[in-house]
Every structure is written in structure tokens, then in C-alpha cells.
Amino acid sequence: MTVDRICVGAIAGAFGVRGEVRLKSFCSDPADIATYGPLTTEDGKRSFTVTLTRPVTGGLGARLSGVITREDAEGLRGVTLWAPRDALPLLPDEEFYHADLIGLEVVDPGGAVLGRVRAIFDHGAGDILEVVGGKDVLLLPFTRAVVPTVDLAARRIVADPPASDE
Known part of the structure; x- marks a missing residue:
């Protein structure tokens, strides 16, 4: 990017x-x-x-x-x-500037597209990725458990969203 x-x-x-x-x-x-x-x-x-x-x-x-x-x-x-x-300083591994994450494609572990990162929020308890795919909006905690892979070179994030209670 x-x-x-x-x-x-x-x-x-x-x-x-x-x-x-x-x-x-x-x-x-x-x-x-x-x-x-x-x-x-x-x-x-x-x-x-x-x-x-x-x-x-x-x-x-x-x-x-x-x-x-x-x-x-x-x-x-x-x-x-x-x-x-x-x-700006270079960041250590596994740290990212928000600007680098905005617009990245988000896929699930099977490769199905969930959407793209539209925004990142931090309300004090850690970053939340806002992922938009069509009319769907997902809010994902930016933790290793939910977001195991960020590949800036491929412009892709692999996310394993928590199961929905619906």
C-alpha cells in the first residue's frame, strides 16, 4: 500500500x-x-x-x-x-497503522469473502474492525483469536468471526 x-x-x-x-x-x-x-x-x-x-x-x-x-x-x-x-517510526511485527488496514479484503478461514475494512474503532478495550460486505456490517475484535492473519502484501485479512447467536 x-x-x-x-x-x-x-x-x-x-x-x-x-x-x-x-x-x-x-x-x-x-x-x-x-x-x-x-x-x-x-x-x-x-x-x-x-x-x-x-x-x-x-x-x-x-x-x-x-x-x-x-x-x-x-x-x-x-x-x-x-x-x-x-x-513515522517503523512498527514492530504484528502492529499496523490503521491507514494500512482500511480497504483490505476480509475473508473467513475457508476463503469466503466477508467484505472490506471500512473503519477501525478504539473505545478503550481494543481495536474493532468494521467490515462491510454488501448490506452486511460486521464488527470484529482485532485480536489474534478473531483475526489470525493480516497480509499487507496480498491486501487481505483472514478473520474467524465469533459464532452468531441468531
């Missing part, structure tokens, strides 16, 4: 009156968001150097280059921040 940028965070709104933002980091170590060089908006039209200022409720306080006033900061609410893939 050739995803050249990875979403590493989002701006949750303004913090204070001097252009600071409340930043939600999607990095395993939240402070790493400031180490990946200039971050861009999803469309690539704006670029920011991030300087962390302090921990705040629900994220990190940060200054972004070019953001001076509270109004500037508030205008960025909801904007996602993207880092170049080559600035």
Missing part, C-alpha cells in the same frame, strides 16, 4: 486567548505528534509546525505556526493533521 501520509491528530478547538489550540493526538505516545516535522491539513493546503505547551483536559495544548489569535485557532476546530509516512 502506498499511503504517503498518516493522520496523527486533530484540532479540538481553541485553548486560551492567544492562539493556542487543544490538540487530540492519535499517536501511541501523544507527545510524539510534535516530533514528525511540519504537519499538513488533509487537503495539504496548510502546513503547521507544532509546539506543545502543556497537557489539557482531553488532549494537549499546542501552538501552531501561523496561528496567532483565538479566532484563528477556533477556525481550525475539527481539522485533521497529517504527517509524512516516512517521518
Whole structure:
């Protein structure tokens, strides 16, 4: 897969009156968001150097280059921040960037197609894969028991969903 940028965070709104933002980091170590060089908006039209200022409720306080006033900061609410893939660390075996999993075909152990990964959710108890096949939507725990194989080269995941109680 050739995803050249990875979403590493989002701006949750303004913090204070001097252009600071409340930043939600999607990095395993939240402070790493400031180490990946200039971050861009999803469309690539704006670029920011991030300087962390302090921990705040629900994220990190940060200054972004070019953001001076509270109004500037508030205008960025909801904007996602993207880092170049080559600035991110290589992951150990059996760890994956979410961007690498989105769109992969999911098959059962017998090879029957279940669908494609549309999204990955993490509500605190571990990742959940949302797999869509036609009108069917499966939510699968991203555990070795349920997802024994992820083959990025073949762009395929083998999943053994738990039996349905229907």
C-alpha cells in the first residue's frame, strides 16, 4: 500500500486567548505528534509546525505556526493533521497503522469473502474492525483469536468471526 501520509491528530478547538489550540493526538505516545516535522491539513493546503505547551483536559495544548489569535485557532476546530509516512517510526511485527488496514479484503478461514475494512474503532478495550460486505456490517475484535492473519502484501485479512447467536 502506498499511503504517503498518516493522520496523527486533530484540532479540538481553541485553548486560551492567544492562539493556542487543544490538540487530540492519535499517536501511541501523544507527545510524539510534535516530533514528525511540519504537519499538513488533509487537503495539504496548510502546513503547521507544532509546539506543545502543556497537557489539557482531553488532549494537549499546542501552538501552531501561523496561528496567532483565538479566532484563528477556533477556525481550525475539527481539522485533521497529517504527517509524512516516512517521518513515522517503523512498527514492530504484528502492529499496523490503521491507514494500512482500511480497504483490505476480509475473508473467513475457508476463503469466503466477508467484505472490506471500512473503519477501525478504539473505545478503550481494543481495536474493532468494521467490515462491510454488501448490506452486511460486521464488527470484529482485532485480536489474534478473531483475526489470525493480516497480509499487507496480498491486501487481505483472514478473520474467524465469533459464532452468531441468531
